[in-house]
Amino acid sequence: MSTIWDIKADAVQKEDKLRDVSPLRDKTKVDENGFTHYVFSKLMFNNPWYNIPDNELELFKKFLDGGSREYPSDGRIPCDIVVTEARKVLNHIVSCSEDSSNLYCDNAKLALKDGKKAMLRGTLKLYLGKYTTRDWRRKRFTDDIDFWCFQISVLDHALKECGWIKIKETGEWEKKVDWVNPDTGEVRHEALCAANNLNQLLDFGAGSYLEGTNLKEIFNKKLKRGHDVDLSDIINVALFNDGLEGPNKDEWNDVCESFEAATNTRNKRITSNLISLCRYSLGIVDHLERVSIALDKYYDKIFNKKEYPDEALKRICRASIHWMEYLEKEGPDATRNMIHEFLLKQKNEKPIQVKNLRLFVKKILKLLNFKYEYLKIIFEIEN
Numbered sequence: 265m266s267t268i269w270d271i272k273a274d275a276v277q278k279e280d281k282l283r284d285v286s287p288l289r290d291k292t293k294v295d296e297n298g299f300t301h302y303v304f305s306k307l308m309f310n311n312p313w314y315n316i317p318d319n320e321l322e323l324f325k326k327f328l329d330g331g332s333r334e335y336p337s338d339g340r341i342p343c344d345i346v347v348t349e350a351r352k353v354l355n356h357i358v359s360c361s362e363d364s365s366n367l368y369c370d371n372a373k374l375a376l377k378d379g380k381k382a383m384l385r386g387t388l389k390l391y392l393g394k395y396t397t398r399d400w401r402r403k404r405f406t407d408d409i410d411f412w413c414f415q416i417s418v419l420d421h422a423l424k425e426c427g428w429i430k431i432k433e434t435g436e437w438e439k440k441v442d443w444v445n446p447d448t449g450e451v452r453h454e455a456l457c458a459a460n461n462l463n464q465l466l467d468f469g470a471g472s473y474l475e476g477t478n479l480k481e482i483f484n485k486k487l488k489r490g491h492d493v494d495l496s497d498i499i500n501v502a503l504f505n506d507g508l509e510g511p512n513k514d515e516w517n518d519v520c521e522s523f524e525a526a527t528n529t530r531n532k533r534i535t536s537n538l539i540s541l542c543r544y545s546l547g548i549v550d551h552l553e554r555v556s557i558a559l560d561k562y563y564d565k566i567f568n569k570k571e572y573p574d575e576a577l578k579r580i581c582r583a584s585i586h587w588m589e590y591l592e593k594e595g596p597d598a599t600r601n602m603i604h605e606f607l608l609k610q611k612n613e614k615p616i617q618v619k620n621l622r623l624f625v626k627k628i629l630k631l632l633n634f635k636y637e638y639l640k641i642i643f644e645i646e647n
Contacts, residue, residue, distance in 0.1 A: 268641065270536035275310075275492050283492075285536045288646065299640045304539060306547040306645060309336050309492050316551065324558040328566070328607070330583035332555055333548070335400055335500070336492040339407030341454050343391050344585075345443045349426070349456060350388050350409050354380040356422040371415040383419075385461060385477040386410040386485075390497060395479065395512055397617075400500045402584060408457040412477045419460055428458060435459070446582040479515045483522040490537030499545050502624040503552075503617040523628060527635040538632055539643060542625045546645050549621050556614035563607040566600050577603075 275282035291303035308316070311334045317323045326332055339346075358380060361372035375383060381392050387406045390396055413419040420430070420437075428437040437458040444451055475481040479501070486494035505516040526534045566572055572580070574596040580603065581587035591599045625645065633642050 268532065268535065268636070268639070269539060270532050273490060273533065273536045273540060277491065283536075283540060285539055291646065297640075299642050301642045301644055303644045303646050304543050306550060307540070307543045308547045308551065309334075309496060309544060311336070320554070320558040320561060323554060324562040324565070327555055327558065327610075328580055328603075330402075330580070332399075333551060335403050336496045337403075337405035338491070338493045339405045340452070341405060341407060341441060341456060342443060343387060343401060343404045343406055345441060346406055346409060346456060347388055347391050349439065349441065350384060350392070352426045353409075353411075353419075353422045353428075353458075354383060356425055357383070357418055360418060360422070368418040368421050371418040375413050375415040375418055382477050383411055383413050384409070385412045385475075385482055387497065389477055389482060390501065393479075393512070395516075396497075396500045396504050404497075407454070408459065411458060411460045412462050413460055414462060416460060416462075423458060478518070479512070480518050480522045483519055484525070487522065487526045487534060487537055487541075490533065490540065495537065495541050495544055498541060499548060499621070499624075502545065503548070503621045506616075506620045506623065520627070523631055527631050530635060535632070538628055542628055542643075542645050545621045545625045549618050549625075552614050552618050552621075556611060556618070559607055559611040559614065563604065563611055566603050566607065572600075 269285060271285055272281035273283040273285050274280050285304070287302040287304050292301065294300050314331065314334045316333075317326055323332070357368075357372045357375055360366045360368045361376055363369055366372070381389065384392060387404065388409055391401050391404070394401075411419055423437045424430070426439075428439045430437050439456050439458070440453060441456050442451055442453055475484060483498060486498055501516075505512050507513060507517045510516075523538070526538065577591055577596055577599055578588075581591045581599065587599070587602075590602060594602075629643060629645070636643070
């Protein structure tokens with residue numbers, strides 16, 4: 265097995281080998297055609313600070329309080345804080361492009377030829393492109409902004425004008441940001457980093473393989489690295505897109521090429537990451553189905569003022585600045601109606617997300633098994 269996929273894979277950082285990708289020994293079998301079936305258990309991402317209630321009412325309450333499911337992150341700053349800083353830089357470049365007298369005007373126009381969102385990759389591209397759910401965008405944390413810009417001078421100019429400081433030793437830019445933890449009210453002070461991925465890749469010299477900012481290229485990188493945060497990001501895009509409709513339909517369908525390219529390599533690490541991707545996806549499917557049932561039973565409870573007095577609304581709204589503003593402007597009764605509509609929408613969306621993830625896993629396993637058919641191997645996830 266260890267010659268086909270990595271039994272120990274990286275979960276948090278390079279070479280940590282914290283993820284166990286072992287099949288279930290008692291379910292491994294050889295069928296009448298000589299194919300070995302390796303069966304794996306479903307998984308949920310390990311979050312030591314968070315546990316999922318068994319009771320449906322408690323699960324509903326946790327969902328309403330904003331804690332239905334946490335997301336693995338690779339930073340300490342909420343993405344909505346980070347994306348605000350990214351927008352400032354992008355908007356400054358736009359301003360340069362609109363001023364013919366600006367020294368950087370021509371370079372700015374070139375940098376923006378594919379739109380300003382094309383200048384970002386990674387987490388913030390997923391955020392700005394709205395490839396994922398509102399819940400992911402609200403809970404995902406990061407520490408850096410990955411820019412992608414051939415016109416290095418205009419990017420450096422924009423960063424400097426927006427209050428960033430260049431670190432000579434690393435070539436990265438840094439900016440101090442403050443944000444308020446909605447759970448504790450504590451003011452946090454963190455250092456945010458920005459790097460031009462293109463510039464870093466060019467430093468490796470001629471012949472480097474340069475990737476762009478499309479969803480396909482983002483997935484290529486995340487599949488190859490395969491940390492929990494990478495697999496979680498892929499899953500959260502998958503549950504939000506089905507390839508049949510929506511603004512990201514064409515780009516999502518193009519993503520299939522990244523999975524096919526990954527399986528073509530038959531690389532041990534990537535194969536391990538694809539197996540893990542399926543295991544986590546189906547673990548999340550089970551969780552979403554439970555949340556859907558809980559929402560269906562209890563979505564009207566927000567109108568129960570004994571269980572949710574006006575003071576409780578402040579706690580519920582604290583995780584969203586938009587909800588807090590709505591509560592302050594419209595008052596408790598209107599806020600209850602707004603939250604109720606949100607719960608109804610979530611109740612209807614969860615089964616769609618379940619369907620999308622099941623279809624996603626089916627495609628990945630079909631592709632993976634086709635590539636290993638010559639070894640008479642079949643990968644499965646337990647029901």
